[in-house]
Amino acid sequence: MSIVTFDLAADATPVAPALVLTLIVPVFNEQAAIGAFLTAMAPILSQLTPLIRSEILFVNDGSTDGTEFAIRSYMTRDPSIRLVNLSRNFGKEAALCAGLEHASGDAVIPIDVDLQDPPDVIPAMIAKWQQGARIVNARRIDRSSDTWAKRTSAAAFYRVFNALSDHPMPSNVGDFRLLDRQVVDVLRSMGERTRLNKALFAWVGFQTDEVTFERSARCSGKSSMNVWRLWGMALDGIIGSTTKPLRIWTYVGTVLGLLSLLYATYIFVSTLLLGVDVPGYASLVLLVLTFGGLNLFAVGILGEYIGRILTEVRERPMFVVRSVHGADD
Numbered sequence: 001m002s003i004v005t006f007d008l009a010a011d012a013t014p015v016a017p018a019l020v021l022t023l024i025v026p027v028f029n030e031q032a033a034i035g036a037f038l039t040a041m042a043p044i045l046s047q048l049t050p051l052i053r054s055e056i057l058f059v060n061d062g063s064t065d066g067t068e069f070a071i072r073s074y075m076t077r078d079p080s081i082r083l084v085n086l087s088r089n090f091g092k093e094a095a096l097c098a099g100l101e102h103a104s105g106d107a108v109i110p111i112d113v114d115l116q117d118p119p120d121v122i123p124a125m126i127a128k129w130q131q132g133a134r135i136v137n138a139r140r141i142d143r144s145s146d147t148w149a150k151r152t153s154a155a156a157f158y159r160v161f162n163a164l165s166d167h168p169m170p171s172n173v174g175d176f177r178l179l180d181r182q183v184v185d186v187l188r189s190m191g192e193r194t195r196l197n198k199a200l201f202a203w204v205g206f207q208t209d210e211v212t213f214e215r216s217a218r219c220s221g222k223s224s225m226n227v228w229r230l231w232g233m234a235l236d237g238i239i240g241s242t243t244k245p246l247r248i249w250t251y252v253g254t255v256l257g258l259l260s261l262l263y264a265t266y267i268f269v270s271t272l273l274l275g276v277d278v279p280g281y282a283s284l285v286l287l288v289l290t291f292g293g294l295n296l297f298a299v300g301i302l303g304e305y306i307g308r309i310l311t312e313v314r315e316r317p318m319f320v321v322r323s324v325h326g327a328d329d
């Protein structure tokens with residue numbers, strides 16, 4: 001019996017295995033935007049090959065329109081598209097986590113489907129990644145496409161968050177950023193369920209670089225983020241990142257307690273020396289209302305933290321997957 005051997009090394013040119021980039025695209029009722037998104041993405045991604053192979057991972061966050069149908073019809077033509085369907089609408093933060101869970105890339109980039117995060121900065125992000133950055137932030141240098149109210153409230157949020165948190169978030173950086181696999185694995189290992197991803201991205205550390213872009217208006221449809229949703233996200237971010245709001249009340253309580261003691265001493269002494277004065281109805285009502293309000297405010301803040309403990313100990317999953325499609329499922 002003869003053994004046939006092949007000399008593979010003789011004429012094979014060494015080809016470095018392609019790195020994989022996963023674009024995580026959360027979608028909620030976005031059927032009109034899918035086509036435009038894929039059309040804008042195609043030339044950028046083909047520019048990256050063969051060095052980088054891309055997959056587009058849509059996370060359908062419980063859409064009730066034709067979003068799933070639209071994605072699946074594009075999937076029949078393009079094997080690089082994958083789809084994770086969630087069982088209902090869980091919100092963008094949870095959808096992003098589902099994306100991180102299912103992404104196979106050596107690097108991932110969460111990106112909105114409405115083209116407000118421009119695909120043409122992706123090659124610059126990849127370049128910074130290849131120079132060694134583990135996180136590449138994309139910072140908005142022009143937000144004139146956002147309303148005045150959104151810009152002002154966002155600026156106020158970053159100011160409050162960064163004043164309270166030990167791990168400041170870069171302002172004007174959204175979820176659109178490049179995350180290396182090492183960072184993704186750290187994020188996936190974190191157990192907390194109520195998340196503001198931007199705050200966690202800032203917490204993990206690692207070498208960080210940035211690119212800049214101008215944020216344009218939505219390509220179609222309208223934003224699903226209303227004031228209450230944004231307010232809830234802001235509170236979740238602050239409560240999840242710092243316990244300083246609790247500590248502040250320790251100091252406020254101490255100062256008010258000392259002031260009350262001084263005032264009590266003053267009243268005690270002046271009554272002894274001058275006798276009983278006309279009772280001060282106005283000041284009494286004012287003090288009762290002020291202290292009542294402060295008490296309720298402090299209890300409310302305490303309640304926020306207790307509510308957060310309840311959501312965490314319940315250990316419900318952040319999202320429920322209904323089905324997974326593409327790349328051999």
Ligand code: UDP
Pocket residue numbers: 025026027028029030061089090091092095111112113114116222223224225
């Ligand atoms: N999105 C989502 N789940 C939601 C709300 C939004 O997956 O519950 C997606 C949406 O389809 C889009 C991205 O998150 O791809 C950003 O949403 P939107 O444009 O409404 O927010 P904005 O840009 O106004 O902050």
Ligand code: MG
Pocket residue numbers: 112114116218223
């Ligand atoms: Mg948008």
